[in-house]
Amino acid sequence: MIKSRISIFTSALIAIILILTTLPGCVISANKYDLNLWDSGPLTLDPAISSEMSSHIYVMQIFSGLVKFDAQLKPVPDIAESWDISADGKTYTFYLRKEAKFHDGRPVTSTDIKYSLERTCDPATGSQTASTYLSDIIGVQDVLSGKSKDLAGVQVIDASTLKITIDAPTAYFLSKMAYPTAFVVDKKNVESGTDWWQKPKEISKEYIDRAQDPAGPFANQLHIFPEFSLQYIGFNTSKPPFDDPLVRQAFCYAVDKGRIIKLIQKDMATKAEGIIPVDMPGYNKDVKGLDFDPAKAKELLAKSKYGSAANLPPIILTTGGYGGVDVADYLGAILQDWKQN
Numbered sequence: 001m002i003k004s005r006i007s008i009f010t011s012a013l014i015a016i017i018l019i020l021t022t023l024p025g026c027v028i029s030a031n032k033y034d035l036n037l038w039d040s041g042p043l044t045l046d047p048a049i050s051s052e053m054s055s056h057i058y059v060m061q062i063f064s065g066l067v068k069f070d071a072q073l074k075p076v077p078d079i080a081e082s083w084d085i086s087a088d089g090k091t092y093t094f095y096l097r098k099e100a101k102f103h104d105g106r107p108v109t110s111t112d113i114k115y116s117l118e119r120t121c122d123p124a125t126g127s128q129t130a131s132t133y134l135s136d137i138i139g140v141q142d143v144l145s146g147k148s149k150d151l152a153g154v155q156v157i158d159a160s161t162l163k164i165t166i167d168a169p170t171a172y173f174l175s176k177m178a179y180p181t182a183f184v185v186d187k188k189n190v191e192s193g194t195d196w197w198q199k200p201k202e203i204s205k206e207y208i209d210r211a212q213d214p215a216g217p218f219a220n221q222l223h224i225f226p227e228f229s230l231q232y233i234g235f236n237t238s239k240p241p242f243d244d245p246l247v248r249q250a251f252c253y254a255v256d257k258g259r260i261i262k263l264i265q266k267d268m269a270t271k272a273e274g275i276i277p278v279d280m281p282g283y284n285k286d287v288k289g290l291d292f293d294p295a296k297a298k299e300l301l302a303k304s305k306y307g308s309a310a311n312l313p314p315i316i317l318t319t320g321g322y323g324g325v326d327v328a329d330y331l332g333a334i335l336q337d338w339k340q341n
Contacts, residue, residue, distance in 0.1 A: 047185065048130070
């Protein structure tokens with residue numbers, strides 16, 4: 001059975017990071033640097049209000065929280081080097097890393113953690129995700145509603161020890177704390193102005209070849225990170241010609257995904273065999289997609305109720321983006337493959 005949504009390829013993020021604005025656990029000099037991006041950039045670099053992928057991609061690389069996910073998507077230590085959980089499962093005591101520092105070299109303390117969580121929950125911040133990811137913590141609803149400024153469930157024990165109390169035992173609490181909403185920011189940095197997170201400069205994927213050159217000046221500054229996301233083209237199976245599964249299969253066989261990944265995406269993507277990225281829960285390595293086979297595509301079209309490409313009705317492709325901008329390179333390559341094959 002051919003599903004109505006056909007995977008094209010999964011993305012991989014390649015960012016050339018020349019500055020980390022407020023990164024706990026990493027010290028950089030006080031000199032002036034730039035953050036160079038491979039795409040049009042994020043809507044915000046404020047973890048408290050970041051709520052979409054274009055911002056998360058960068059926020060996840062710049063900021064840190066008490067915990068993070070490992071390659072198997074299990075919460076592991078980040079700013080917190082360890083923690084204890086009470087017998088009733090409602091109190092978490094976090095012990096911070098002594099080496100965790102902000103960009104100016106100042107140590108990250110428990111007070112910074114409490115400030116960051118309270119700021120996220122402050123109605124003035126405008127976080128769209130605080131209620132979803134932090135509501136287990138006692139006092140969050142009072143702060144969100146404006147009844148209190150103090151987050152009662154977060155207690156500073158000393159500079160490197162923090163206690164968080166939640167309203168009920170929750171197996172996934174640590175996983176929720178790995179979300180950007182719970183990340184730590186520098187109060188001094190935040191209070192420097194509304195644009196405290198800075199405006200990054202842009203660098204397109206056309207420069208990735210230079211960045212990957214071992215002999216080039218950027219080789220030691222290149223960091224490659226996997227991105228758990230998927231790009232695909234969905235077929236409307238309720239309308240012709242995609243009401244015929246043979247046509248859907250033919251369109252898939254007609255696209256040379258490997259060529260698009262190599263030439264258009266500069267090898268910054270991985271071919272998707274299914275709709276779930278590698279290492280995500282539910283991923284099945286035995287699932288195989290449809291490989292490039294133009295002869296098979298033509299054969300299937302001939303067997304379809306339309307008989308050939310010449311008999312297909314007009315097809316409308318709708319894609320997101322900004323008005324007046326040209327079709328994305330990878331999408332143009334797909335359209336070219338459909339025309340030729």
